[in-house]
Amino acid sequence: MASADLDTAATGSQWLDKETRETLVTVIRHGILLTWSFIVLFPLYWLASMSLKPPGQANALPPEWIFLPTVYNYIQLVQQSEFVNAFANSLFMVSASVVLVVLIGVPAAYVLSRYDIPMERDVLVWILSSRMLPPIAVVLPFFFIFRALNLFDSRIGMVLMYISINLSLVVWVMKAFFDGIPETLEEAARVDGATQFQGFMKVVLPAAKPGIFSVAIISFIFAWIELLFGLVLTSFEAVPVTLFVYSFIGSRSIEWGMLAAASTAMIVPVVIFLIAVNKYLAAGLSFGVVIKE
Amino acid sequence: MSTPTQTETSNTQGLARLRDLWNDYLPYWFMAPMVLVMVMITFFPGAYDLYLSLIEEPTLNIFAAEFAGLSNFETAFTRGGAFHSFVITVTVVVSALFLESVLGFVLAALVSGVEDSNRMKSFYRVLFIIPMAVAPVSLATIGRLMLNTEIGIIPYVINTATPFAAPSFLSDLPLLTVILLDTWNWTPFMFIIFYAGLSSVPTTLIEASRVDGAPLWRRYVHVIIPYMKPVVFVATLIRMIDLFRTFGVVYGLTQGGPGTATQLVSINIYEQMFINNQFGVAAAIAVVYLIFVIAIANIVIAKVGFEGVWD
Numbered sequence: 001m002a003s004a005d006l007d008t009a010a011t012g013s014q015w016l017d018k019e020t021r022e023t024l025v026t027v028i029r030h031g032i033l034l035t036w037s038f039i040v041l042f043p044l045y046w047l048a049s050m051s052l053k054p055p056g057q058a059n060a061l062p063p064e065w066i067f068l069p070t071v072y073n074y075i076q077l078v079q080q081s082e083f084v085n086a087f088a089n090s091l092f093m094v095s096a097s098v099v100l101v102v103l104i105g106v107p108a109a110y111v112l113s114r115y116d117i118p119m120e121r122d123v124l125v126w127i128l129s130s131r132m133l134p135p136i137a138v139v140l141p142f143f144f145i146f147r148a149l150n151l152f153d154s155r156i157g158m159v160l161m162y163i164s165i166n167l168s169l170v171v172w173v174m175k176a177f178f179d180g181i182p183e184t185l186e187e188a189a190r191v192d193g194a195t196q197f198q199g200f201m202k203v204v205l206p207a208a209k210p211g212i213f214s215v216a217i218i219s220f221i222f223a224w225i226e227l228l229f230g231l232v233l234t235s236f237e238a239v240p241v242t243l244f245v246y247s248f249i250g251s252r253s254i255e256w257g258m259l260a261a262a263s264t265a266m267i268v269p270v271v272i273f274l275i276a277v278n279k280y281l282a283a284g285l286s287f288g289v290v291i292k293e
Numbered sequence: 294m295s296t297p298t299q300t301e302t303s304n305t306q307g308l309a310r311l312r313d314l315w316n317d318y319l320p321y322w323f324m325a326p327m328v329l330v331m332v333m334i335t336f337f338p339g340a341y342d343l344y345l346s347l348i349e350e351p352t353l354n355i356f357a358a359e360f361a362g363l364s365n366f367e368t369a370f371t372r373g374g375a376f377h378s379f380v381i382t383v384t385v386v387v388s389a390l391f392l393e394s395v396l397g398f399v400l401a402a403l404v405s406g407v408e409d410s411n412r413m414k415s416f417y418r419v420l421f422i423i424p425m426a427v428a429p430v431s432l433a434t435i436g437r438l439m440l441n442t443e444i445g446i447i448p449y450v451i452n453t454a455t456p457f458a459a460p461s462f463l464s465d466l467p468l469l470t471v472i473l474l475d476t477w478n479w480t481p482f483m484f485i486i487f488y489a490g491l492s493s494v495p496t497t498l499i500e501a502s503r504v505d506g507a508p509l510w511r512r513y514v515h516v517i518i519p520y521m522k523p524v525v526f527v528a529t530l531i532r533m534i535d536l537f538r539t540f541g542v543v544y545g546l547t548q549g550g551p552g553t554a555t556q557l558v559s560i561n562i563y564e565q566m567f568i569n570n571q572f573g574v575a576a577a578i579a580v581v582y583l584i585f586v587i588a589i590a591n592i593v594i595a596k597v598g599f600e601g602v603w604d
Binding site: 197231 | 312315316319320323324326328330331334335337342345400404407417418419420421422423424425426427428429430431433434435437438439444446449453482485486489523524527528531534537538540541544545558559562566567572576579582583586587594
């Protein structure tokens with residue numbers, strides 16, 4: 001594994017002069033990295049190009065590399081009220097869940113960071129354990145309870161499930177962020193006569209804004225790509241967009257062009273979000289262990 | 294935490310008391326909603342799964358339930374295919390975790406070695422995280438599109454450019470296909486965390502080992518990786534936990550088939566529940582799975598320790 005990083009400044013030159021070796025190393029390095037770039041990009045290009053090909057050309061083999069892009073598939077897609085509904089559903093349910101999970105998780109993370117909580121370690125592991133529960137094991141009880149409470153196929157129910165996916169993430173990441181904000185900030189505010197709550201609202205929260213922003217977007221992504229909860233807990237009213245795309249795959253004769261268009265439409269907003277938060281992503285995903293860039 | 298003054302009128306006194314109640318118990322108010330939701334999403338499902346697994350027919354009236362003893366568990370492991378699905382799941386988790394860690398680390402090391410002035414560095418860094426944006430459902434679409442024996446580009450390229458005949462990926466190599474697709478999807482996760490971890494290794498530490506004349510691989514094995522231990526540990530643990538949750542891509546790709554070749558535990562539970570209507574059997578598998586996953590995660594946490602992860 002280590003040999004892959006051919007450090008340009010490696011010691012000991014026996015069989016090639018320094019300059020040639022450095023050039024060679026650079027070539028190999030970029031060769032590998034460009035190969036992986038191709039592996040990353042080609043499937044995405046293929047999906048997108050499939051969605052932009054006119055119906056007759058979509059499945060043609062050998063593939064028609066040069067084609068006149070058309071938005072035919074997208075128009076077909078948007079004309080289906082089911083797709084528009086599912087997309088709007090997902091946008092609403094996922095956004096609502098993100099707002100709520102931040103409102104619930106951020107204050108709790110603040111307390112975990114600033115106060116001596118009895119058994120703090122256990123509390124944190126307990127929170128992490130909610131991520132260890134496989135969704136399929138969680139969804140089974142909720143299927144019954146949702147039916148009993150009339151929450152089956154409701155947006156409120158789905159929002160609740162999306163909160164359950166992301167709560168541990170928000171608490172862990174935000175605790176790490178608050179740990180990194182010096183306590184003297186609030187103490188200064190307290191000296192100036194602010195209550196603890198005011199200190200939190202006016203001093204700590206603004207300082208933690210980048211963290212809140214990135215954790216919100218990561219939560220959005222995890223909820224946005226979720227399939228299982230939609231599959232089990234909805235039937236018509238609260239169907240998320242993942243389920244709509246899935247129903248395409250499941251159908252007997254697949255309309256490849258439209259399937260590709262729907263799949264692409266699901267990816268695009270997330271790619272934009274990901275690139276926007278790429279700076280904070282590492283801290284977010286590693287629950288705050290890695291903060292430095 | 295101001296104390297109410299006696300001179301205030303009773304009305305403002307009431308408000309002040311309310312405010313004090315809010316301020317004095319702030320940590321409790323701040324924690325309460327989180328604890329409430331956590332109890333709901335951890336204890337409740339676990340308890341309900343256990344209850345469902347022990348009864349004959351699901352009923353909301355707990356007192357009317359007929360207890361089935363351990364027969365649901367017995368059915369799960371004899372006719373329910375539970376054992377098979379555990380083996381499949383562990384295979385996928387172990388192979389994908391291994392591939393993603395190694396690949397993620399190699400890519401991170403290669404990218405962080407790109408000359409600083411080079412704009413390629415940020416190009417690679419942003420580009421390499423993109424597959425994470427692909428939802429499992431979309432990934433299944435890509436897989437079906439590109440691997441399809443009739444219209445897929447990959448079998449076509451293999452058939453025309455090489456002397457070999459392309460295998461039928463989804464029916465002959467379903468498990469390998471699932472593992473490789475997951476690797477494509479989630480190597481970025483390992484990459485981005487390892488990349489940040491590598492960047493946080495102090496340059497003085499690397500310089501020192503370089504002066505000592507340590508060869509490259511020794512520098513990694515004895516200096517860099519030990520320094521990054523907490524990062525490696527958390528990345529692997531989180532990815533492992535998430536791999537145990539895998540559902541969407543397999544469901545979209547093969548629905549557990551052909552036969553039961555890709556029947557992960559999550560797929561198995563889903564089928565027992567919604568196709569066979571065997572709620573008790575599904576719950577029994579879920580209970581064993583819960584214990585299994587939490588036990589493994591706890592063993593990993595205890596074994597590797599959490600030093601460096603906590604304050």
